[in-house]
Amino acid sequence: xxxxxxxxxxxxxxxxxxxxxxxxxxxxxxxxGVIDLGQKYTINQFKFTPRSGTNSGQVTKADLYVKANExxxxxxxxxxxxxxxxxxxxxxxxxxxxxxxxxFVAKESDDGWVAVSEFDIxxxxxxxxxxxxxxxxxxxxxxxxxxxxxxxEITVTAEAEKGxxxxxxxxxVTGTKVSDDAEYTFAVTENTAxxxxxxxxxxxxxxxxxxxxxxxxxxxxxxxxxxxxxDPVKEGYKFIGWYVGDAEYDFSQPVTSDLTITAxxxxxxxxxxxxxxxxxxxxxxxxxDTQKPGSGNADKGDNxxxxxxxxxxxxxxxxxxIVAVAAAAAVVVVRKKRK
Numbered sequence: 097x098x099x100x101x102x103x104x105x106x107x108x109x110x111x112x113x114x115x116x117x118x119x120x121x122x123x124x125x126x127x128x129g130v131i132d133l134g135q136k137y138t139i140n141q142f143k144f145t146p147r148s149g150t151n152s153g154q155v156t157k158a159d160l161y162v163k164a165n166e167x168x169x170x171x172x173x174x175x176x177x178x179x180x181x182x183x184x185x186x187x188x189x190x191x192x193x194x195x196x197x198x199x200f201v202a203k204e205s206d207d208g209w210v211a212v213s214e215f216d217i218x219x220x221x222x223x224x225x226x227x228x229x230x231x232x233x234x235x236x237x238x239x240x241x242x243x244x245x246x247x248x249e250i251t252v253t254a255e256a257e258k259g260x261x262x263x264x265x266x267x268x269v270t271g272t273k274v275s276d277d278a279e280y281t282f283a284v285t286e287n288t289a290x291x292x293x294x295x296x297x298x299x300x301x302x303x304x305x306x307x308x309x310x311x312x313x314x315x316x317x318x319x320x321x322x323x324x325x326x327d328p329v330k331e332g333y334k335f336i337g338w339y340v341g342d343a344e345y346d347f348s349q350p351v352t353s354d355l356t357i358t359a360x361x362x363x364x365x366x367x368x369x370x371x372x373x374x375x376x377x378x379x380x381x382x383x384x385d386t387q388k389p390g391s392g393n394a395d396k397g398d399n400x401x402x403x404x405x406x407x408x409x410x411x412x413x414x415x416x417x418i419v420a421v422a423a424a425a426a427v428v429v430v431r432k433k434r435k
Contacts, residue, residue, distance in 0.1 A: 101214070106147050109202075109210040117208025126159075127210045128201035133217070136164055140192040141218040144200065145185045146211065153211025156181050157204035160188045162195045170199060177247075178283075181206045185214075189222055189247045222246055227288045230268065234260030234294030244284045251281040254292035263293040309338070309357040316351040323347070333361035 109127045110116040118124050142162075146154040157178050161170040173190035180186075195217070202210045223246040231237035231254060239252035255278065256262045265275040268289035274280070280290075303318040309325065316322055324347040327335045338345045339360045 103145065103148050103213040105213065106153075107212045107215075108147075108153065111209065118202065118205055118210070119208075121208030126201050126203050128159075128199060131198040131200065131215060133196050133198065136194050136196045137217055137219070138192060138194050139217045139219045140190060140222060141220065142188045142190075142198060142200075143185055143214075143216040143218065144212045145214040145216075146183050147213050148183050151181075151183075152207055153209040154181055154183065154206045155179060155186070155202045155204070155210060155212070156206060157202075159201040159203065160190075161199040161201070162190070162193065163197045164194045166197065176203065185216075187247070189245060192219065225284050225287045227252065227284060227290070228268070229290050229292065231292040232294055234296060235262060235292060237290075237292040246285060247283050249281055249283050251279055252290060252292075253280075254278045254294075256294050259297050260294040261297060263295045266291045266293055305351050305354050307351060307355045307357065309355075310359055318352060319350045321347060321349065322351055322355075322357075328359045330361050333363055336360040336362050 107129070116122060116124065116127075118127055142160060144155070157176055158174070159172065159176065160174040161172050163170055171193075174188045177188060198215075198217075200215070224243045225246065226242045227240050227244055227250055229237045229240040229252050235254055235256040237252065237254045239250065241250060244250055252265070254262050254265065262278045264273045265277075265280050266273050268291045274290065275282075278292075304315045305318060307314050307316050307322055309322075310328065314322070324338070329335070337360055338347070338357050340355055340357055345355075345357050
C-alpha cells in the first residue's frame with residue numbers, strides 16, 4: 097500500500113499489539129521492513145511520507161540500508177537521521193548507487209507507532225548549499241564549505257584566543273544563538289552563515305607589596321621576585337648579606353607580603369686592636385715594670401751612680417752635686433793641714 101500513489105493507504109506497524117511500539121511508549125528499540133523494488137535502480141534518494149490526516153506514527157528518527165543484490169551485505173547510508181514531527185515528506189540523501197533492496201528502520205516516532213503512506217525513490221541532483229563561518233574578536237573559526245549536499249552533516253569549529261572564552265555560535269542573519277558547542281555539528285538544509293562569538297576573560301586584580309630595602313621603598317607585584325641590588329660598601333666593615341630580621345633574605349623567592357630588608361655588616365678588626373696579650377707602643381710608664389736606680393738589689397755596684405737614661409727627680413741631682421762639692425772641700429782642708 098505504500099507504493100500505490102494513494103496517501104489514504106498506509107504501511108503500519110502491528111497496531112493490535114498494545115506493546116508493539118517503539119520506546120519509550122513501547123518495548124521495541126526499532127521497527128522496520130525490507131522493501132524489494134523488483135529491479136535495480138540507480139538512485140541517490142529514498143523518501144517516505146508519514147500517514148496523513150492524523151498525528152500518529154510520524155517517524156522522527158531512522159536508519160536506512162541498501163544493497164543491489166539479495167546476497168550482498170547491507171550498506172548503511174543513513175544512521176539516526178532526524179526528521180520533523182509532522183506530515184511532510186522526509187528524504188534520505190546518499191551517494192548515487194545501484195539499489196534493488198531497501199531496509200527502512202524506524203527508531204523513534206511521535207507516539208511509538210510507525211505509519212507511512214508512501215515510499216519513493218529518486219535520482220535527482222542533490223541540492224547543494226554554502227556554509228559560511230566567521231569569528232568575532234577573540235578567536236578563530238573554521239569548517240565553512242561550499243557545495244554541501246542537502247542534509248549532509250557538517251562540523252564547524254571555533255577556538256578562543258588567550259584571554260578569551262568561546263560564547264557560542266550565532267546565526268549571522270538573525271543574531272539567534274544556535275549552539276554553545278565550540279565544535280558544532282548539524283545537517284545542512286539551506287545556505288547558512290554562522291558567527292563565533294567570544295567574551296574577554298576578566299583580568300584578576302593585581303596586588304602589590306611595599307618592600308623597603310636599605311631605606312628605599314619599591315612596589316613589587318604579588319608573586320614576583322625582587323631584583324637583588326649590588327652589595328653595599330661601608331668603610332671599615334665587611335658586608336655579610338641582606339636580612340629580614342635575623343634571617344638572610346632569599347631573592348629567588350616570590351614576594352607575598354610587605355618586607356623591610358636591611359644590609360648586615362661586620363666590623364673589620366685592625367692589627368693590635370683587642371689584643372690584651374701585648375703592650376701597646378708608648379704605654380709603659382717609668383718605674384711601672386722597671387727597677388728604680390738604687391731601689392733594690394739588682395744593682396750590686398754603687399747605688400749613687402747615675403744610670404744612663406735616668407729620669408730621676410732634680411732633687412737627687414742637687415744632692416749629688418752637694419756631696420761632690422763637700423768632698424772636694426774636704427780634700428783641700430786635708431792638704432792644708434799636711435803642709
